[in-house]
Amino acid sequence: MESKRHTPSLSAQEVKKLIDDKKDVVVVDVRRFDEYQTMSIPTGISVPGAELVLRVPELAPNPKTKIIVNCTGRTRSIIGTQSLINAGIPNEANALRNGTIGWTLAGQELDKGQSRKFKEVSEGTAMVAADRARSVADQAGVKRVKLADIEQWKSQVGRTTYFFDTRTPEEYEVGHLPGFRSTPGGQLV
Numbered sequence: 001m002e003s004k005r006h007t008p009s010l011s012a013q014e015v016k017k018l019i020d021d022k023k024d025v026v027v028v029d030v031r032r033f034d035e036y037q038t039m040s041i042p043t044g045i046s047v048p049g050a051e052l053v054l055r056v057p058e059l060a061p062n063p064k065t066k067i068i069v070n071c072t073g074r075t076r077s078i079i080g081t082q083s084l085i086n087a088g089i090p091n092e093a094n095a096l097r098n099g100t101i102g103w104t105l106a107g108q109e110l111d112k113g114q115s116r117k118f119k120e121v122s123e124g125t126a127m128v129a130a131d132r133a134r135s136v137a138d139q140a141g142v143k144r145v146k147l148a149d150i151e152q153w154k155s156q157v158g159r160t161t162y163f164f165d166t167r168t169p170e171e172y173e174v175g176h177l178p179g180f181r182s183t184p185g186g187q188l189v
Contacts, residue, residue: 002074002095007082009095012106015068019043025066026059027096028052030080032184033117039100039110041070046117049080050166050185053087054129055118063090070096070103086139087132154179 001007010018018025019042029036030049040046047055052069060067067089069080077095084093096102100110121129137144153161165176166185176182 001082002078005082005085007078007085007095008093009078009081009097010068011097012103012108015041015096016103016106016108018066018068023066024062024064025068026056027068027070028056028059028080029070030076031071035072037113037115039112040114040116041068041096041100041103042109042111044070044111044114044116046114048168048184049076049083051118051168052080052084053089053132054121054126056084056089056091057125057128058121059118060091065091067091067093068096069093071099073099073101083136086136087129088135089132150177 002009015025015027019027027041027044028047029040029044030047030052032048033046036044036046045059047059056067067081067084069077069084071077071080074095074097077099081093081095084091098105103110150163154163163177163180164183165172165180166183167176168184169182172180172182
């Protein structure tokens with residue numbers, strides 16, 4: 001994705017300078033919350049990957065705010081950054097090159113045990129995010145199914161079909177379709 005889409009990225013040193021200079025920047029960590037708590041970039045906020053398009057507009061309502069997307073290495077940060085770009089989020093988005101590993105290799109300190117986490121969003125923000133997600137899906141040719149299709153697939157014996165619920169674990173626990181496994185979207189890749 002990075003080589004085809006030219007997903008923008010910044011080095012650990014560049015991101016540290018933005019943070020140290022108190023520039024208008026929001027760092028979002030796209031890993032699971034438990035990974036984030038183990039080690040995180042200073043000022044980083046836990047926003048697991050599949051939540052980015054929904055949560056970033058309220059974390060950074062000013063379109064001039066830079067968004068830095070990080071993970072442990074690089075894959076999830078690149079995918080997260082590109083998802084923001086593809087969805088038309090107006091903020092400049094950059095992946096943190098080599099993630100927390102690159103941060104450490106640059107001799108910079110990581111936070112430990114943090115609990116900064118996304119907040120719930122307004123109904124208006126949720127509706128805009130849903131429209132953006134549908135637009136990206138339509139452009140990519142993603143098909144939609146009906147509940148009847150799911151029931152038919154469940155009854156097939158000649159093939160294996162996996163059913164994943166990509167919402168947050170908390171949303172999954174509140175309620176989910178029978179037979180679906182919790183697989184938060186950012187982890188699915």
